[in-house]
Amino acid sequence: MPGLDGVASPIMTHIIDGKAIAQEIRAGIRREIETLKAAGHRPPGLTVVLVGDNPASEVYVRNKEKAAKEAGFTGGETRLPAATSEAELLARIAVLNSDAAVDGILVQLPLPSHISEPRVIEAIHPDKDVDGFHPMNMGRLVAGLPAPAPCTPLGVMEMLRRLPCDLEGKELVVLGRSNIVGKPMALLALHKKAGANATVTVCHSATSRLAEVTRRADVIVAAIGRARFLKADMVKPGAVVIDVGINRQEDGKLCGDVDYEPVSKIASAITPVPGGVGPMTIAMLLKNTLDCYRRRTGA
């Protein structure tokens, strides 16, 4: 990248330590809960619902549970067998909706195929929807109104804020348009407010000349679920690259959607996988739960 004197200068790449940032956020939340308890308030409650025995889901749920407990949340996990009917799951959610001590409900996805995910998501009370997937909260996100937003893109925004990487006026390219990552990521970055205000392009499997689009980006968020898809020749030197992807390789190890080694040589900042976006997702789940608690209790 040319320096101010016009002479090419090497890029010092900042490796974004998502684990450390997430630890800091979690410690802050723990302190907030201690303060709340010292003032005589009850702690916030989070219930994670797991249906079936998907091994990856079990790991995610265990990690979320552990983080919630460490931060001082009450609640726990509701484990239901894979044969649970949709009606039984909806009934369980109704009980949690009306439980005053439960501030956040998270139903771990994917659900067994006989259960409709959209129906289950809509059954969670929007005020307790700590995943931010409820259509009402999605609508509020579109409108720029306060609401719990999906944890992963929220974590990406928090990382960018702390870099610091001011998105204002920057070209942000989001790879992927899922409801849980790509679309909410684009919306959060698009909001006309401090820390956002980017010019956003969303790419998907039908995008033509994708590399031309990604090469324009000041910031790239890759969330497509394709191992090492984003190559160095698709990235503008000096760009910030956030890798949301989690892909299991043949050797059992995890890798992201970004071809990490070569891209890290030209990016100004990059997240590793693991240790990048993943830990931030859990930290934002705790933040969303604390926010829901505050909105519900006024504490």
Ligand code: NDP
């Ligand atoms: P989805 O499968 O729901 O969506 C993938 C998106 O990528 C789709 O919009 C799809 O396009 C697009 N896509 C797929 N292939 C290509 C391609 N070749 N070129 C351009 N776009 C493409 O995935 P998720 O959003 O749920 O997850 C994405 C990745 O992020 C996964 O690896 C997942 O494991 C990871 N993840 C990580 C989290 C974390 O905490 N770190 C949390 C959530 C997800 P189309 O719409 O046209 O099909």
